[in-house]
Amino acid sequence: MSRREREAYRQRMVILGVVVAGVLLVGILAAGAIYQYLYLPNQTLASVNGVEIKRADYWKMRKLELLNQIQQYVQIAQFSQGEQAVQYQQLAEQAQARLRTVESDPVESTTVSQMVDDQVVLQRLETLGLSVTDADVEQTMEQFFSPEPSASPTPTLGVDPTAAAWATATAEAQVTPTPESTPEATPEATEEAESATPAASPTADGEDEESSAASPEAAEDATPEATPEGTPEPTPTLSPDQVQATATATFQQYKRNVLDEAGMSEEDFRRLVVLPEAARQKVVYALQEKIPTRAEQVHAAHILVATEDAAKAIEEQLRQGADFAELAKEQSADSATAVNGGDLGWFPRGLMVEPFEEVAFSLEPGEISAPVQTQFGWHIITVFEKEADRPVDVETLQTLRNQQFSKWLEEQRAAVTIRWEIPAPAPTPEPSEFVPPPDAPPTPTPTPSPTPTLPPSATPGTDEATPEPTEAP
Secondary structure (H helix, E strand, O other), X not given: OOHHHHHHHHHHHHHHHHHHHHHHHHHHHHHHHHHHHHHOOOOEEEEEOOEEEEHHHXXXXXXXXXXXXXXXXXXXXXXXXXXXXXXXXXXXXXXXXXXXXXXXXXXXXXXXXXXXXXXXXXXXHHHHOOOOOHXXXXXXXXXXXXXXXXXXXXXXXXXXXXHHHHHHHHHHHHOOOOOOOOOOOOHHHHHHHHHHOOOOOOHHHOHHHHHHOOOHHHHHHHOOOOOHHHOOOOOOOOOHHHHHHHHHHHHHHHHHHHHHHHOOOHHHHHHHHHHHHHHHHHHHHHHHHOOOOEEEEEEEEEEEEOOHHHHHHHHHHHHOOOOHHHHHHHHOOOHHHHOOOOEEEEEEOOOOOHHHHHHHHHOOOOOEOOXXXXXXXXXXXXXXXXXXXXXXXXXXXXXXXXXXXXXXXXXXXXXXXXXXXXXXOOXXXXXXXXXXXXXXXXXXXXXXXXXXXXXXXXXXXXXXXXOOOOOOO
């Protein structure tokens, strides 16, 4: 092979190498783009009865969460001062940093879990005979952005009139009038006041009469006039058209400032946020509506200890005539009720853990139970009173209502097929500490002892009062 031919061959190899390298580079870039923009967005993170939750939707929801957090932190920082303002500003900056790396960060399982729950609600609300219409979605959308409270898709639940009267009486009894503090006159203060306040001369002096005869201009200056700023003007009521127009404008601003940065369209927002919220509101109302405002209730007390042996020892002391309330004060591990002799107040079914509830409602007034084991320890229970149809107090009723959705959702999760393509979030641990019912008597607040006041003749810094001189006879 001649020299010219060898050079031509080398050139062809170089060109071929460049072409191959270029093809490989393009292939790598194309593969990366396909992975980032086609594979990852369509990757399934979880599914509920075959309905898949894609990573693309997760990215949108996660960014929306962080953007909402940033807004909240910034607003709180603006209304805070000092170190607290700095802390909330730092939280906003941390959320802003996470926002920039959502698509490369590990998946936040709590966000996916919320999206799974949304699907469970949407798929299972028909078990309650419910459905969500386009009108429900529009009304919920208006709720988000309306300048004033709009009509809720679900009406407000009521309470028993007697329970409402109890709540009013309790609130009024807890209001303590603030006594007006009258400053105590001291010789020093009296002297200062006298030196600072010109003495009023008798009008008969003539000069004071002239000075007190103020001119009309002076009188006008001395008597402040009522200005419009002193009387707050009533807020004008917006018409339905104005409310809707304001809500639309507010949403458009929210879309520009938040949704666009989250990569979420209006259709995405309605599908991923508004529709599940409308369904959730309907389910919550339907479940809470079933809670009666009157129910069978017991007024009970308990003593909580750590071991069965300790509970049996208390049971034996009670058999021998020991006072239940005194034993509760001395030995109960439930510090919230021990000070009140273990008194739990009145409660209906559905509020306490099942083993405790079964025993409490099986007792008659005056009876004391054998030791009962729950996740909190061992209980000795006694019942003071029992009523078959008693009004449920307002706070207890609200607690029962608030529990219904979480209980229903837990049951529905078990009724559907949930597949996780990422590590499933850890289940919520059961409470480890006993929480008394809302009607339990409050723990007394210790009253501070008044600070002793030294008598006027006492000399500060000495242990004995200086005796006052006596007049010679």
